[in-house]
Amino acid sequence: MASSLTRPDTARPYGAHGLPSDRREAAGQPALELQAVSRAFGTHVAVHGVSMSVAQGEFVTLLGPSGCGKTTILRMVAGFEQPSGGAIMVGGAPVAGVPPYRRPIGIVFQNLALFPHMSVEGNIAFGLEVMKLPKGEIRGRVDDALALIGLVGLGARRVHEISGGQRQRVALARALVTRPTVLLLDEPLGALDLKIRRQLQVELKRIQKQVGTTFVFVTHDQEEALTMSDRIAVMNGGRVEQIGTPQEIYDRPATPFVARFIGDTNLLQGRVVASAGRRATVALDDVAGAVEGEFGSDALGAGERVALAIRPENIRISARDGDGAGLHGRLEEAIYAGAHVRCRLRVAATEIIANVPAAPSSGTDLSLGRDFAIRWDPADCVVQAQP
Amino acid sequence: MAVLTRLSGLITALVVIFLIAPILVVVASAFSATGYMTFPPGSISTRWFAAFFANSDWLATLGITLVLSLLAAGFSLVLGFAAAFVIVRRPMRGLPAIEFLILLPLVFPHAALAIAILTVVSAFGLVGTFAGVLLAHVFVTLPYAYRPIVASLGKLDAAMEEAALSLGAHPWTTFRRITLPLVRPGLTTAFLFCFIISFDETTITLFLVGPSFTTLPIRIFSQLQDNASPMVAAISTVLIGFTVALVVIIKTVFGLELFVEPEHAR
Amino acid sequence: MRYDRRLLLLLALPGSVLALLVWGLVRLVWMSLTPKGAFGFGNYALFFARADYLAMLWRTIVVAGSTAIISLLLAYPTAYFISRMRRGRDLLLLMIILPWLVSLIVRTYGWIVLLGNRGIINGVLIASGLAETPTRMIFNTFGVMVGMVHVFCPFMIIAILTSFLHLDRSMEEASMSLGAGPFKTFARVILPLTMPGVTSGTLLVFLLATGAVVTPLMLGGVRDALIGSQIYREVIDAFDLPKAATLAVLLSVFALLFVVPLQQIERRVARHMNTTR
Ligand SMILES: Nc1ncnc2c1ncn2[C@@H]1O[C@H](COP(=O)(O)OP(=O)(O)OP(=O)(O)O)[C@@H](O)[C@H]1O
Ligand SMILES: [Mg+2]
Numbered sequence: 001m002a003s004s005l006t007r008p009d010t011a012r013p014y015g016a017h018g019l020p021s022d023r024r025e026a027a028g029q030p031a032l033e034l035q036a037v038s039r040a041f042g043t044h045v046a047v048h049g050v051s052m053s054v055a056q057g058e059f060v061t062l063l064g065p066s067g068c069g070k071t072t073i074l075r076m077v078a079g080f081e082q083p084s085g086g087a088i089m090v091g092g093a094p095v096a097g098v099p100p101y102r103r104p105i106g107i108v109f110q111n112l113a114l115f116p117h118m119s120v121e122g123n124i125a126f127g128l129e130v131m132k133l134p135k136g137e138i139r140g141r142v143d144d145a146l147a148l149i150g151l152v153g154l155g156a157r158r159v160h161e162i163s164g165g166q167r168q169r170v171a172l173a174r175a176l177v178t179r180p181t182v183l184l185l186d187e188p189l190g191a192l193d194l195k196i197r198r199q200l201q202v203e204l205k206r207i208q209k210q211v212g213t214t215f216v217f218v219t220h221d222q223e224e225a226l227t228m229s230d231r232i233a234v235m236n237g238g239r240v241e242q243i244g245t246p247q248e249i250y251d252r253p254a255t256p257f258v259a260r261f262i263g264d265t266n267l268l269q270g271r272v273v274a275s276a277g278r279r280a281t282v283a284l285d286d287v288a289g290a291v292e293g294e295f296g297s298d299a300l301g302a303g304e305r306v307a308l309a310i311r312p313e314n315i316r317i318s319a320r321d322g323d324g325a326g327l328h329g330r331l332e333e334a335i336y337a338g339a340h341v342r343c344r345l346r347v348a349a350t351e352i353i354a355n356v357p358a359a360p361s362s363g364t365d366l367s368l369g370r371d372f373a374i375r376w377d378p379a380d381c382v383v384q385a386q387p
Numbered sequence: 388m389a390v391l392t393r394l395s396g397l398i399t400a401l402v403v404i405f406l407i408a409p410i411l412v413v414v415a416s417a418f419s420a421t422g423y424m425t426f427p428p429g430s431i432s433t434r435w436f437a438a439f440f441a442n443s444d445w446l447a448t449l450g451i452t453l454v455l456s457l458l459a460a461g462f463s464l465v466l467g468f469a470a471a472f473v474i475v476r477r478p479m480r481g482l483p484a485i486e487f488l489i490l491l492p493l494v495f496p497h498a499a500l501a502i503a504i505l506t507v508v509s510a511f512g513l514v515g516t517f518a519g520v521l522l523a524h525v526f527v528t529l530p531y532a533y534r535p536i537v538a539s540l541g542k543l544d545a546a547m548e549e550a551a552l553s554l555g556a557h558p559w560t561t562f563r564r565i566t567l568p569l570v571r572p573g574l575t576t577a578f579l580f581c582f583i584i585s586f587d588e589t590t591i592t593l594f595l596v597g598p599s600f601t602t603l604p605i606r607i608f609s610q611l612q613d614n615a616s617p618m619v620a621a622i623s624t625v626l627i628g629f630t631v632a633l634v635v636i637i638k639t640v641f642g643l644e645l646f647v648e649p650e651h652a653r
Numbered sequence: 654m655r656y657d658r659r660l661l662l663l664l665a666l667p668g669s670v671l672a673l674l675v676w677g678l679v680r681l682v683w684m685s686l687t688p689k690g691a692f693g694f695g696n697y698a699l700f701f702a703r704a705d706y707l708a709m710l711w712r713t714i715v716v717a718g719s720t721a722i723i724s725l726l727l728a729y730p731t732a733y734f735i736s737r738m739r740r741g742r743d744l745l746l747l748m749i750i751l752p753w754l755v756s757l758i759v760r761t762y763g764w765i766v767l768l769g770n771r772g773i774i775n776g777v778l779i780a781s782g783l784a785e786t787p788t789r790m791i792f793n794t795f796g797v798m799v800g801m802v803h804v805f806c807p808f809m810i811i812a813i814l815t816s817f818l819h820l821d822r823s824m825e826e827a828s829m830s831l832g833a834g835p836f837k838t839f840a841r842v843i844l845p846l847t848m849p850g851v852t853s854g855t856l857l858v859f860l861l862a863t864g865a866v867v868t869p870l871m872l873g874g875v876r877d878a879l880i881g882s883q884i885y886r887e888v889i890d891a892f893d894l895p896k897a898a899t900l901a902v903l904l905s906v907f908a909l910l911f912v913v914p915l916q917q918i919e920r921r922v923a924r925h926m927n928t929t930r
Binding site for chain 2: 078079080099100101102103105106107109111113114115116117126127130131174175178
């Protein structure tokens with residue numbers, strides 16, 4: 001679809017503010033780059049030397065718990081907050097000192113911030129009007145935008161006369177029509193109920209693919225992050241703990257925090273007894289016996305304290321076979337959860353959660369109180385340095 | 388609660404009668420042939436209205452009072468907006484003192500306030516002039532402008548303005564196209580409130596008028612002090628009419644909560 | 654949006670107007686201290702040496718205090734009733750707000766028509782044979798009180814109504830459902846929760862009533878003047894601005910003197926409410 005929202009092959013001039021027309025398209029430049037960006041509020045450091053690079057057309061998610069500095073980063077990129085240290089480049093050009101209205105940035109706010117005194121069209125056209133584009137072009141771009149978000153015919157409605165999901169799309173279209181180099185989205189789906197939220201996740205992704213704009217998306221919902229992003233930056237306490245594809249983040253969490261934050265994870269403490277390449281043999285603190293895993297980042301020598309992270313779905317349990325070797329535990333709870341049964345096993349002083357496929361054919365007798373052997377593929381067990 | 392409700396209903400009825408009675412009596416007087424309502428009532432007539440609208444002298448006073456109130460409301464609106472904008476947007480030390488001063492005329496005993504204002508007006512040699520009374524009315528109406536504006540600015544979501552800026556709108560464009568329209572209800576209320584207050588102001592104006600300049604309420608006051616012309620009731624009724632019209636406008640456009648809410652809207 | 658210091662320039666306009674106001678207040682005090690050009694407390698000495706002035710000051714406080722109390726007694730049930738109305742609340746509110754905004758002078762005129770010797774009430778009394786000669790109802794303290802309550806009652810109603818509208822009706826129902834009767838519910842739940850409106854309304858009415866000029870001037874007698882009407886006479890009839898300034902300063906000081914304890918109560922009530930919540 002040749003929507004006028006799609007990234008043009010040749011950059012369009014942004015005449016209104018005298019911006020260089022090629023400012024974002026300098027080939028090969030990252031769309032957004034943060035270099036050791038910090039921000040302190042008084043003595044409180046909200047953002048701590050964050051560096052990252054976002055490629056053109058990429059969908060990057062900032063994921064982290066409340067208060068970890070996600071919004072602060074977006075506001076610095078947009079120009080509403082000034083970094084206390086470091087540099088921000090948009091389309092290869094530093095933006096320090098550039099006021100928000102001259103940055104090639106679009107934002108979708110958490111509360112959407114649609115202008116209540118304007119119609120749907122009025123909202124979408126606003127950015128184009130202040131650019132002083134010709135009327136005909138504005139009309140064309142607004143119509144394209146309405147088509148893109150599937151709201152053709154609703155342009156004349158007031159923003160309070162449309163549904164929450166539709167409002168959401170209008171906010172997106174409003175930010176996209178000005179063709180920003182980077183679109184910032186601060187928990188845009190936060191206020192919606194689960195069903196509409198799922199639907200909009202899919203649609204947002206579709207629109208992003210279609211227009212090819214670089215998205216920086218903020219959420220604290222890990223599932224949303226995993227399903228939508230090209231890459232995820234997991235944040236904690238103002239720092240980025242790990243940046244990687246959803247697969248990398250999920251499979252090889254770099255820190256215990258990431259492991260805990262992304263999905264359910266069993267975390268076990270121990271000490272390295274032997275290592276061979278990436279493979280490690282670890283003696284657990286609470287349980288007799290050694291287990292195997294693979295180092296998540298750098299390999300460590302024997303004697304180092306480590307944390308092991310294993311996803312519940314990667315743990316296999318089977319009725320205990322006589323010899324007693326390996327890890328075993330007693331089943332304390334089994335909760336049916338759709339496609340799998342979530343089993344809680346007591347292993348000495350710790351607990352291990354295992355998700356067992358619920359198919360009747362799996363044939364495991366899940367009666368409480370029974371003893372089970374616990375196994376995993378060493379490749380599924382990430383060994384991380386314990387700070 | 389039935390007992391308390393019934394009892395309070397009875398008191399409410401008496402209060403409403405008490406509040407409305409003197410106003411109704413003035414209107415009734417205006418329509419009586421003698422210009423002064425007596426018991427038993429005399430015949431009905433509109434001659435005093437006719438006399439008023441034929442009297443260019445009184446009409447001139449009405450006109451100048453209207454101009455005065457419009458100007459006072461306009462000035463207070465601008466000053467109140469400037470102060471409210473800074474106080475809401477850039478809270479810092481010292482600003483509460485400014486807010487206190489703006490609101491002071493609301494609670495300061497008016498007899499004392501009148502003398503304080505009189506000293507200022509006379510220092511500029513403006514006693515008995517339009518400008519002097521205008522200055523006084525700005526003092527008096529400023530708090531009525533300030534409160535609804537602060538309330539509506541406080542309710543304005545900062546993200547609205549940020550959204551406009553992020554869409555490339557210059558701060559001035561943002562102000563004109565987003566901020567102003569969104570606080571317009573507050574501005575309108577402020578203006579109408581100031582207008583009513585100024586148009587009816589008597590206590591402080593009393594000290595500031597002179598032979599060459601007076602306002603409609605003060606002229607009615609002087610009439611009542613001397614031998615009232617039978618026209619006074621008709622003139623008063625015109626004044627009542629203005630107030631009723633404005634209040635009804637506010638009621639239909641914004642609802643009456645506006646009168647109750649401003650105190651707590653922050 | 655964060656604004657830089659340049660925004661403070663906007664304060665220049667209202668700031669200069671307010672500076673004039675402060676200047677006026679300073680000049681007011683200064684004027685009272687410089688009778689006939691030389692600095693001194695002569696004006697104040699004169700005031701406190703005159704029994705009639707002291708009586709006038711006291712009368713002003715009493716009339717303002719009574720106005721506040723009578724207004725409160727009328728306003729509280731009215732505000733309660735309005736807040737509990739489901740239909741017709743707007744109309745009733747209109748009946749309160751309209752008189753509030755009608756010109757003071759017009760309302761005072763209305764009372765002259767009603768209460769005067771040849772007024773309507775006396776007319777009815779005489780015509781019905783209940784009285785032979787007119788009863789004197791204006792040009793005395795009674796007339797002033799009627800006029801003042803009429804002026805200030807709406808202020809009080811609106812202050813208390815604001816409190817009531819913030820009071821959730823379910824509080825009342827919760828109390829009743831817990832077995833508290835209507836009077837107990839009123840005393841233990843409704844009254845404490847509307848106390849902020851009561852104290853702020855009473856304060857406001859008291860302060861404004863001490864400064865009334867027009868009502869005592871038009872409805873009061875010559876011998877029972879209040880400070881407000883006396884100030885007017887000093888300025889307009891006697892051209893004695895320093896004396897008027899002295900009266901104005903004393904009026905403000907004494908009004909505040911009575912307000913401070915009330916404000917203490919208000920604060921205590923507020924603190925009490927916060928701890929019990
Ligand atoms: N203007 C400010 N002044 C002082 N502290 C602030 C300011 N803005 C943010 N902070 C603090 O900085 C930290 C990070 O805030 P931020 O809003 O970026 O978090 P967030 O990751 O977006 O959280 P959430 O998921 O709750 O939106 C918080 O501890 C917050 O209290
Ligand atoms: Mg946030």
